[in-house]
Amino acid sequence: MSGRGRWGLLVWLTTVLACITIISRTQISTDLSAFLPRSPSPAQQVLVDQLRDGVVSRLILIAVEGEAPEKLAPLSHALAGRLRQENSFVSISNGDETGFEKSRDFLWRNRYLLSSEVTPAHFSAPELRRALENDLQLLGSPAGILVKRLLPNDPTGELLRLLDQMMGEQPPLTRDGVWFSPDEKRILLVAQTRGAGFDFDAQQLALSLIRNHFEAAKQEAGATGARLLETGPGVFSVEIRQTIKGDALRLSLIAAILVASLLLLVYRSALLVVLGLLPVATGALAGVAAVRLGFGAVNGVTLGFGVTLIGEAVDYAVYLFTQTAPGSTPEATLSRIWPTLRLGVLSSICGFGAMLFSGFSGLAELGMLSIVGLIAAVSVTRIVLPVLLPANFHAVDAMPFRRATLYLVQNAPRLRYPLAALVLLAIIFLIRQPGGPWDDDIASLSPVPQSARLLDEQLRRDVGAPDVRFVAIATAPTQEQALAKSETVAAQLQNSVTRGTIAGFDFPALYIPSRAAQQARQAALPASDVLDANLQQAVAGLPFAKGLFDPFLRDVAAAKVQPLLDRTSVGDSEIGLKLDSLLIRRGGFWVAMLPLRGVTDAAGLSNEIAGSKEDGVALLDLKEDFNRLYKSYRQEALVLALLGALAIVVLLSVFLRSLRRVYLVLTPLIAAVTMTTAVLAASGQKLSIFHMTGLLLVVAVGSNYSLFFESQSRPGEHRERTISSLALANLCTVIGFGILSFSRVPVLHGIGTTVAIGTVLSLIFSAVLIEHAAPESQLRSVAQR
Amino acid sequence: MRLHRIVFLLLFGVACGALSGTPAEAVDAPQNAQTGFGLEQLMAAFGQIKSAEARFMERKYLSLLNAPLESSGTLVYVAPDRLEKRTLLPKAESYVIDRGELTIEGVPGQRRRTMRIQNYPELAAFVESIRATLAGDVQTLRRFYDVRLEGSADDWKLILRPTAQRMQRAIKNITLGGSNAKLQTVEIEEADGDRSVMTVVADSP
Numbered sequence: 001m002s003g004r005g006r007w008g009l010l011v012w013l014t015t016v017l018a019c020i021t022i023i024s025r026t027q028i029s030t031d032l033s034a035f036l037p038r039s040p041s042p043a044q045q046v047l048v049d050q051l052r053d054g055v056v057s058r059l060i061l062i063a064v065e066g067e068a069p070e071k072l073a074p075l076s077h078a079l080a081g082r083l084r085q086e087n088s089f090v091s092i093s094n095g096d097e098t099g100f101e102k103s104r105d106f107l108w109r110n111r112y113l114l115s116s117e118v119t120p121a122h123f124s125a126p127e128l129r130r131a132l133e134n135d136l137q138l139l140g141s142p143a144g145i146l147v148k149r150l151l152p153n154d155p156t157g158e159l160l161r162l163l164d165q166m167m168g169e170q171p172p173l174t175r176d177g178v179w180f181s182p183d184e185k186r187i188l189l190v191a192q193t194r195g196a197g198f199d200f201d202a203q204q205l206a207l208s209l210i211r212n213h214f215e216a217a218k219q220e221a222g223a224t225g226a227r228l229l230e231t232g233p234g235v236f237s238v239e240i241r242q243t244i245k246g247d248a249l250r251l252s253l254i255a256a257i258l259v260a261s262l263l264l265l266v267y268r269s270a271l272l273v274v275l276g277l278l279p280v281a282t283g284a285l286a287g288v289a290a291v292r293l294g295f296g297a298v299n300g301v302t303l304g305f306g307v308t309l310i311g312e313a314v315d316y317a318v319y320l321f322t323q324t325a326p327g328s329t330p331e332a333t334l335s336r337i338w339p340t341l342r343l344g345v346l347s348s349i350c351g352f353g354a355m356l357f358s359g360f361s362g363l364a365e366l367g368m369l370s371i372v373g374l375i376a377a378v379s380v381t382r383i384v385l386p387v388l389l390p391a392n393f394h395a396v397d398a399m400p401f402r403r404a405t406l407y408l409v410q411n412a413p414r415l416r417y418p419l420a421a422l423v424l425l426a427i428i429f430l431i432r433q434p435g436g437p438w439d440d441d442i443a444s445l446s447p448v449p450q451s452a453r454l455l456d457e458q459l460r461r462d463v464g465a466p467d468v469r470f471v472a473i474a475t476a477p478t479q480e481q482a483l484a485k486s487e488t489v490a491a492q493l494q495n496s497v498t499r500g501t502i503a504g505f506d507f508p509a510l511y512i513p514s515r516a517a518q519q520a521r522q523a524a525l526p527a528s529d530v531l532d533a534n535l536q537q538a539v540a541g542l543p544f545a546k547g548l549f550d551p552f553l554r555d556v557a558a559a560k561v562q563p564l565l566d567r568t569s570v571g572d573s574e575i576g577l578k579l580d581s582l583l584i585r586r587g588g589f590w591v592a593m594l595p596l597r598g599v600t601d602a603a604g605l606s607n608e609i610a611g612s613k614e615d616g617v618a619l620l621d622l623k624e625d626f627n628r629l630y631k632s633y634r635q636e637a638l639v640l641a642l643l644g645a646l647a648i649v650v651l652l653s654v655f656l657r658s659l660r661r662v663y664l665v666l667t668p669l670i671a672a673v674t675m676t677t678a679v680l681a682a683s684g685q686k687l688s689i690f691h692m693t694g695l696l697l698v699v700a701v702g703s704n705y706s707l708f709f710e711s712q713s714r715p716g717e718h719r720e721r722t723i724s725s726l727a728l729a730n731l732c733t734v735i736g737f738g739i740l741s742f743s744r745v746p747v748l749h750g751i752g753t754t755v756a757i758g759t760v761l762s763l764i765f766s767a768v769l770i771e772h773a774a775p776e777s778q779l780r781s782v783a784q785r
Numbered sequence: 786m787r788l789h790r791i792v793f794l795l796l797f798g799v800a801c802g803a804l805s806g807t808p809a810e811a812v813d814a815p816q817n818a819q820t821g822f823g824l825e826q827l828m829a830a831f832g833q834i835k836s837a838e839a840r841f842m843e844r845k846y847l848s849l850l851n852a853p854l855e856s857s858g859t860l861v862y863v864a865p866d867r868l869e870k871r872t873l874l875p876k877a878e879s880y881v882i883d884r885g886e887l888t889i890e891g892v893p894g895q896r897r898r899t900m901r902i903q904n905y906p907e908l909a910a911f912v913e914s915i916r917a918t919l920a921g922d923v924q925t926l927r928r929f930y931d932v933r934l935e936g937s938a939d940d941w942k943l944i945l946r947p948t949a950q951r952m953q954r955a956i957k958n959i960t961l962g963g964s965n966a967k968l969q970t971v972e973i974e975e976a977d978g979d980r981s982v983m984t985v986v987a988d989s990p
Binding site for chain 2: 136137140141142144145148151152173544545548
């Protein structure tokens with residue numbers, strides 16, 4: 001072993017150990033926001049934050065089905081009772097009355113500070129008279145039975161008004177005191193976890209608690225046929241983590257086994273197979289470690305992508321093994337193919353380098369993983385493999401495989417005109433695609449499977465908590481200012497409610513008004529003697545018992561001097577939780593959120609809000625904004641991909657120093673990318689950002705093929721070995737990525753499909769187009785062999 | 786979400802009254818051997834009714850007021866599940882129960898509102914019982930009330946006492962009075978001593 005080889009081995013071993021150390025301390029994040037924007041507008045950032053750790057992200061919807069309603073209702077009580085003992089949950093709502101008392105008391109005790117109706121005119125004699133006349137009607141109506149208890153304290157009906165304002169959409173159906181789905185087939189519970197939605201361990205713990213208590217409650221209630229369903233952001237992330245883990249592991253394993261089997265079949269040497277996988281393994285380790293160092297954590301999706309390296313990095317070893325002729329040495333082969341191999345790796349790096357600049361931190365991670373992985377893999381091939389290979393090594397010649405490949409390759413050029421026609425057709429097809437081939441729905445990025453999304457929608461509908469689409473937000477430096485701003489916006493929105501352009505809305509100052517508003521209301525409450533006089537005047541001639549409204553006088557007097565309300569006044573009651581979801585702190589700012597219901601005229605509303613002079617107020621259309629964001633990302637990815645392509649062209653021009661050669665190398669790639677896009681579109685797939693990444697990979701991998709084809713256009717032993725090594729390498733790639741296309745995770749599936757199709761096409765097209773360009777005589781000499 | 790709950794309870798009050806016309810659940814009323822008159826017969830007679838319209842006059846005696854409150858309007862029943870109480874005087878308001886929903890209009894401080902009856906167990910009790918009564922469904926009546934029948938076929942009294950504690954806190958009993966399959970009075974005694982008396986006069990003979 002040469003000194004250089006020893007050093008190489010040492011460096012390699014050290015690197016591997018270091019990588020393993022780094023990776024062992026790496027947190028695998030399944031944070032989907034890695035695949036959300038890194039630098040969005042402040043308004044959008046609010047949304048992203050909400051998705052990450054907002055109250056919404058902490059909700060788990062639980063449903064139980066599979067038993068008769070008579071058995072499900074006790075199960076609901078039992079399950080809720082058990083879960084309420086657990087510290088992991090802030091609240092468990094199942095439709096029973098637990099915990100609602102606190103909220104009602106809060107509203108009742110503070111009604112004069114909370115009600116927006118409290119103005120000086122509100123307690124004038126004529127207004128009081130009107131209120132009392134209404135009260136009489138209420139007393140005479142069926143509602144009287146309840147109202148009469150409130151009347152002596154609240155003749156102006158503040159509590160009713162507050163409740164009316166706070167009542168949102170239809171509440172879920174209740175039966176036997178607990179929530180049911182409208183068809184009464186499922187009981188519904190809503191759990192709010194203490195841990196944030198992105199805190200996977202907390203979410204996982206919460207989920208396992210739910211599952212365990214469900215099993216116990218099931219036995220208790222004797223509902224053995226009951227089935228548990230859960231949904232919510234936390235459930236999704238836990239499931240995605242498992243899916244990704246499962247897919248990445250399983251698919252990597254399958255791909256590795258298949259590739260290893262193929263190599264074993266071709267080389268008939270276990271040692272060669274092990275050595276062939278060394279660059280891949282090293283590349284994957286180095287890539288993941290680099291991402292960990294560069295980004296602080298590794299996203300699960302990125303990790304899953306590591307599996308794709310198997311498909312690509314194994315090529316390097318294949319080139320080395322297959323192209324080493326008997327009698328030659330690996331060193332000699334490497335010296336010969338190194339210029340081409342290096343150029344191939346460099347062009348791949350150009351392609352992936354573009355991804356490094358993506359605003360999707362997820363994609364940037366993928367770029368980093370690929371670049372570092374490829375460099376590591378090629379270095380191992382160059383430095384470590386020659387040392388480890390046996391001295392008299394040469395790959396067994398798989399003659400039948402080689403002959404078949406050569407036969408196909410030599411006949412390939414005949415296809416050049418059909419190919420040209422086909423590519424032309426593909427272009428026309430793509431241009432004529434209605435709406436273009438792109439998928440503009442951000443849902444296509446989500447790793448959440450369709451079935452889980454449908455269940456989520458169903459349960460949300462059942463529980464009457466549909467996804468909010470429109471949210472007005474008001475941002476201000478202090479909590480007080482944010483509250484005040486939300487009051488201004490609320491007043492404006494109230495007009496829209498009156499006009500019927502929105503059905504209703506929620507806002508934080510409804511629960512805790514700004515101090516200014518509370519003070520104004522206190523000031524508006526008349527002094528006791530004034531109120532008494534107004535009341536005497538108002539009550540004259542009405543049949544109310546004498547002294548009936550003394551409690552009212554007392555309550556108003558107390559409200560006039562009561563301490564102002566703040567966040568601490570509501571504690572962890574239902575209202576407190578509500579407030580936390582509507583008023584959030586972000587950096588040095590406070591953001592008030594006003595979710596809107598039943599928006600019929602989004603454009604008008606948007607203009608109206610934009611038209612107001614208020615600073616820091618915006619209307620968010622969650623769906624549109626996210627989709628727009630996504631589009632801008634795709635746009636960005638497209639630009640980056642083009643830049644990457646440009647970099648590849650420049651690189652090739654510099655190294656090949658011939659426009660004709662650059663042209664020869666690039667044509668098959670362009671044709672392959674076009675055809676792949678057309679095939680994907682024709683199969684009914686809309687292209688997402690992940691498919692585009694896949695196309696970039698096609699260029700990166702395919703450039704190796706066309707480079708080798710182009711560089712080995714002289715016939716002979718080397719050329720034959722090169723071509724058969726390309727075919728073998730391509731088979732490995734197709735296996736790796738083809739397996740990936742079976743993943744349930746959209747990103748892995750998208751990239752897998754695209755690359756599997758694209759690389760095969762790259763190889764075929766290289767054969768067709770580059771062979772044709774080789775002089776006829778050379779072809780003939782190949783054919784004669 | 787629990788805020789809804791508060792509103793449920795409030796509206797429950799609304800609903801209680803709305804349905805004050807009918808409820809009934811039963812401990813067996815002993816059959817009057819001489820006349821062959823009993824709960825079964827009364828229910829069977831009610832079950833024959835396909836639709837009915839009547840005028841009502843209601844008088845409420847409340848401790849809050851130093852004079853009784855009067856209101857009047859119309860009642861409409863369409864078998865098997867529609868019931869309307871339309872008050873015309875002193876102010877117009879209406880409570881319409883159709884299948885699973887109650888729609889309220891004209892109540893001061895409340896916008897027109899439709900609510901699912903099932904969400905309010907007490908309300909559901911009222912609704913199901915009134916329907917059960919008018920449809921002659923004794924089984925359902927007995928799920929919600931102790932039922933006692935007094936008097937004879939042409940002058941009977943059906944006394945309903947809620948069995949659920951929550952309802953007992955609001956209502957002591959509901960007494961329906963009538964002659965044969967004709968409802969003539971509905972008297973509600975509330976737990977706090979207030980009471981209301983509704984007189985019903987059928988439009989059709």
